[in-house]
Amino acid sequence: MxxxxxxxxxxxxxxxxxxxxxxxxxxxxxxxxxxxxxxxxxxxxxxxxxxxxxxxxxxxxxxxxxxxxxxxxxxxxxxxxxxxxxxxxxxxxxxxxxxxxxxxxxxxxxxxxxxxxxxxxxxxxxxxxxxxxxxxxxxxxxxxxxxxxxxxxxxxxxxxxxxxxxxxxxxxxxxxxxxxxxxxxxSVSRVARPNATAKCGENFNALSDWNNALKIGPWTRSDESQLIAGRGMHNYLLSQNHYSPNCNVQAILRFAELSPANRLDAVNAGIVFGWTTPLGVRRYFNLLMNQERLFVELIGDRGGDAYLDYQHLDSGIPFCLTEGATYDIAISIGDRQMAAIIKSSKNQWTYTATLPETPIGRIGLRPWRSRVECEKFEIMKG
Missing domain, CATH: 3.40.50.10140 (Toll/interleukin-1 receptor homology (TIR) domain)
Structure with missing residues (x-):
């Protein structure tokens, strides 16, 4: 006052x-x-x-x-x-x-x-x-x-x-x-600048983009294999830049150390997009993968990433997150919509979702109750 x-x-x-x-x-x-x-x-x-x-x-x-x-x-x-x-x-x-x-x-x-x-x-x-x-x-x-x-x-x-x-x-x-x-x-130029990576995208496995990425919680990157690893319910690896619609994500992920729980849906991981808020007031969309289903949820819509502060946008599709399996993931983010194709050695899933608003913000990884090993995570402008 x-x-x-x-x-x-x-x-x-x-x-x-x-x-x-x-x-x-x-x-x-x-x-x-x-x-x-x-x-x-x-x-x-x-x-x-x-x-x-x-x-x-x-x-x-x-x-x-x-x-x-x-x-x-x-x-x-x-x-x-x-x-x-x-x-x-x-x-x-x-x-x-x-x-x-x-x-x-x-x-x-x-x-x-x-x-x-x-x-x-x-x-x-x-x-x-x-x-x-x-x-x-x-x-x-x-x-x-x-x-x-x-x-x-x-x-x-x-x-x-x-x-x-x-x-x-x-x-x-x-x-x-x-x-x-x-x-x-x-008096500045609109030609490409060193920090203007959002014009073309980001690749977390590249050293320069890895150094600039926003890391919440412990994450590691092997310079030899370029393998990225992280685990934990409050860990995030996020893009340096905010992305508007018409962008694509290509990822190759492997999940391990799936935390034991009484419910299969409690063991989950996700890919985050549309993160615009400061770190202390998290609000974002999450493409959630668990041992039963694949769906999109909106986190923090009631004010802050609390345990129950989420909204499932639909019922999703049947899915199974498997210990040690490798998933090839392609995501397209548009105006109030998202589409994903996920492949493993044995299955392929196709999923689309309508979003309540246009997602604009950071994109990244959320291990949640698992350890994620990332062979590739690339964001490309559409």
Whole structure:
């Protein structure tokens, strides 16, 4: 909570410190921002380019702060990954903040130490108190605001978001145009960069991608055989980048040390996709393989990867996870759909699932109650 100041000082600094309404976070600062037009602040192409100078790049912590509503987390994560592919440092709350961190001061600091504030405006976020607060704070701090509009009209927005530099991002071509704008602002090239692996994919067995992969819990990789191994209910091996639909996964996996349990369905492993949230608040899709069935589940939809916090999306198909067997797995992830073909030495399974939302996020492995040995795990853009 931001407390009222006793000082009678006026100006952007004192306005930014005034107490916000609990019912609508940041409402006061938005009203304050609307009263700062006398400061003569204007968001223009020249102002944005000024903030992209080398001097500012050296002085500030983030190039871009992405403001968005929680319901649009997957869209924001995909956009942030594409901005990061330009070599820019991007602040995205769900990526940069942990679940145990006090968010309000961290967000204030990130706003202050970012050059440009990109506001993702959608039907869900156009009336969001937090998005309004962050836009208002950006105005008060004299930060350039770049609205990214998705299925909303400027006339429906508060005044400080009705800016001529706003871009629609409803199609891939429009997203490309936004990225071109940002490239010009910061004088960076959109040609392939060292960290732009999401444009072509990742291969966990390759040393460079293995070093960059996100590892939760202990994982090992043999440089000689390139075999990856890991086990445990809370272990994950995840891609460095977030992937949008139209991508494919090719994997060769072997499972061992299947944990004994009273129920066959309790012994399971999985392939994770659509992971967008921070590590402390896990939410993702999981293609689950157990000793009875193969199906997709949504983990963490009620707030956090707890034992019972999952949703089976359908009844799946009969399947049998076998000790020591090797599985050749091909997965295609599309817009609200997933298809998988799994082969072993004795069987082949084909499975498709309809998803409740478009999966955008990290892709990886989840051993759960088994030890997984990975001969190949490759993610390819479609």
């Amino acid at each position: 931001v407390h009222r100041q006793n000082s009678r000082k006026s100006g952007p600094e004192s306005l930014a410190k005034r107490e916000t309404s609990p019912a609508q976070p940041g409402a006061a600062i938005v009203r304050a921002a609307s009263r700062t037009r006398t400061l003569g602040v204007r968001t223009s192409a020249s102002a944005l380019e000024r903030y992209g100078s080398l001097w500012w790049r050296a002085q500030l912590d983030y190039h871009i702060f992405v403001s968005y509503a929680h319901k649009n987390g997957e869209i924001a994560a995909s956009l942030a990954s594409q901005l990061a592919d330009l070599g820019l440092k991007v602040f995205l709350a769900e990526r940069n903040l942990s679940a145990s961190e006090h968010w309000e001061p961290a967000i204030r600091s990130a706003l202050k130490n970012s050059k440009v504030i990109l506001c993702l405006i959608t039907p869900e976020s156009k009336s969001s108190g937090w998005v309004h607060a962050e836009a208002g704070a950006a105005w008060v701090l004299e930060k350039p605001i770049l609205p990214a509009l998705r299925f909303v009209e400027p006339s429906d927005l508060i005044e400080i978001l009705r800016l001529p530099l706003g871009r629609k991002i409803e199609t891939p071509e429009q997203i490309d145009a936004l990225l071109d704008d940002v490239s010009r602002i910061f």
